[in-house]
Amino acid sequence: GVSSQAAGHLTLVPALIAALQQEGADDILVVCGGVIPPQDYQPLQQAGVAAIYGPGTNIPLAAAEVMKLIRARQTAV
Secondary structure (H helix, E strand, O other), X not given: OEEEOOOOHHHXXXXXXXXXXXXXXXXXXXXXXXXXXXXXXHHHHHHOOOEEEOOOOOHHHHHHHHHHHHHHHHHXX
């Protein structure tokens, strides 16, 4: 997961996803959290982010969602 607190997510996260793809690790889910404005969600999702969690996220629910995403990815492979 990537935590964004300083507005670098629109450049750093796509760069991370590109680097993972370049290394053949595009099976790794990228999840973001932190202070991410709602208008940035769509560009991040288009870049390949699997889920985004903002301040106040219910941790047990988010963990269950991430586990569901991981299982779905494993089943698809």
